[in-house]
């Protein structure tokens with residue numbers, strides 16, 4: 001298993017958009033808009049690969065002193081194998097290297113326990129996003 005950064009130009013060819021659509025949007029009856037995808041040009045895209053096979057995705061967005069984690073998704077047949085943990089660790093290493101002090105994210109409420117296990121804490125009030133309940137979470141990279 002290897003987690004690596006994928007250039008924006010290669011996202012579609014290597015299947016990152018399709019996996020995100022299949023895991024995160026299609027179950028909600030939603031799709032990505034062309035504008036949404038175009039806005040991801042300056043974001044940092046990670047793919048988890050088993051050989052050539054894409055098994056997971058994660059996106060990091062620089063936002064001042066913070067980095068925002070989004071679009072964490074693992075191929076349904078490969079869930080429960082530690083792939084999200086590996087991707088999150090890789091993205092944290094990238095964020096430390098890039099000088100960010102904190103990572104923030106909007107966690108689906110049912111996935112909050114996973115992020116807590118990985119050192120993230122809930123803050124603020126729950127809210128709705130893409131039709132489902134979410135919580136704001138953060139992890140300091142300096143403490």
Ligand SMILES: CC(C)(COP(=O)(O)OP(=O)(O)OC[C@H]1O[C@@H](n2cnc3c(N)ncnc32)[C@H](O)[C@@H]1OP(=O)(O)O)[C@@H](O)C(=O)NCCC(=O)NCCS
Nearest residue numbers: 072073074079080081082083084085107108110111113114
């Ligand atoms: C949530 C998701 C990314 C987890 O990916 P994964 O590769 O199966 O997770 P991992 O195997 O790396 O799990 C890491 C740890 O978190 C735990 N965990 C994973 N999903 C969990 C959940 N929903 N609730 C509680 N704990 C969870 C695992 O048991 C594991 O703990 P352990 O190491 O002590 O056994 C994956 O299930 C997925 O793609 N779900 C659909 C999309 C989604 O909800 N994405 C998150 C949006 S915020």
